[in-house]
Amino acid sequence: MSQGNTQSSKVQTTGHVWDGDLQEYNNPLPNWWLWAFYLTIIFSVVYWVAYPAWPVGKGYTTGMATITYKNDKGVEKTTHWNTRALLMKDMQDAREFQKKYFDKVAAMPYEQIAKDPEMLNFVASAGKVLFADNCAACHMSGGQGKRAFAPSLVDDDWIYGGTYDKIQETITNGRHGIMPAKGGADLNEGEIGNLANYVLSLPGESMDAAKVKAGDELFHGKAACFSCHGADGKGNKDIGAANLTDKIWLWADVPGAGSADKQVEAVKAVIAGGLNKGVMPAWSGRLKADQIKLLTTYVHDVLGGGSKK
């Protein structure tokens, strides 16, 4: 109370009195605060004049500020300031900055890009970002792939082919691998087991000779595996039939199976159930042609898995 009394002797009151003795101190705002407040009011008026601000009927005041951008057809347009036009301009300015590289990417044949260290440098840095945003979710950040999901892009084994043209085709249109199920009506449990033994013997696993022989006959006969995977089991890149003679296993977890029995089980599951899940989305709708070309070079030369044939 003593404090209050001291204050009341110094500070003016507003003159209002309630209930006979309730009074209100008059503590005006500091001048610096008031002036800052007046400045914000002046700023808002300037803002209203310059930028879209007030609703009027079915439209709004568009303001004096303008933005000039070029649309896809190369026509230069000037419009009132707005964030969508500003984005168009930002994208163009950035594009302009990278233009000399993107123009080169678009104009140069793949082989030449790969030989030009400066271009390859650009591909490595720009491609890394594109790869991380679009490809890494399935092929993992280093392109190492993921078993039972997406193939490795850093080895020499290609399902649809590892040439520039094939990689570009894959990215542009996507892929959808299908292998018909052989279980059920087609083959019985024992036959599928024999086939699995044969398939495992192709890359050199030592399997039961009798079962391998029976599987061999099925592979080239009743089961008709050869029609896609080829008589030699080396696959067919045109239709995405995998090479079965190497030790690279995308769908069946053979290396991680542990025992020979479990290896057979893993391969049997694939043969019996078939595959309808090797889906890679098409990127033509999301990425521009020169971005796809850049990514193709990135996969082929920077990740280094590309092949000549």
Added chain:
Amino acid sequence: MFDHGKIEKNIGLMLVLTMFTISIGGLVEIVPLFFIKGTVEDVKTPEGIKMVRPYSPLEQRGRDIYIREGCYLCHSQMIRPFRDEALRYGHYSLAAESQYDHPFQWGSKRTGPDLARAGKKYSNEWQVQHLIAPRSMVPESVMPNYPWLLTTPLDTSDVADRMAALRMTGVPYSANKAEYDNNVKEFGADVAKQLHIPDARKNLTEQAQSGNYDGDASNVTEMDALVAYLQVLGTMVDFSKLDNDSFVKFR
């Protein structure tokens, strides 16, 4: 002179005037949006068919699960018109693209990435595997696992009621022949069939089986619905059919 003692001594008057004062901001900023032409862009194909359609019954149920599981707490669905967002996520979101969302899922918090254009970016298997165990696909992810979606059958008993409720809020699901015919005109015959409330359960089951979203066509799980919803996000507007500056004039 004006005596504010009158206001301060009259609690009813003060209440009314206070409410009037604090609603000025909303009245000036929000109400005009309902009258300004172009707040919601009119996005049509060259043939005059509306590109943005209401969700199919299966997608709508997937959306319910998206909301039930609280996906919106970490994922936004609103790509802003900035260069960094355009590069990572794609074209900025249009108001038209969430016109049938009740409530909208724009969000303001991104712990995970924006999902406004997640549709068709990944395969169905990726979405299923990622929902069951996110870290098996993205090692650095902090997203929780949602394994029960794959084993829980989707409750389809009330899907027609849910659509009828949305119809009351203005979503053009059709309840009768006249509305159906109108939808055929606006969205085309294929879409109109999906929007017909009496056929909701049939349409839902058909889409789940033909789409095979969870890899098992024999039953309809919550995973089917959620993946169907995720795969349609941001895919309705075909920007390749539109000029890239079509939407500048609306803002």
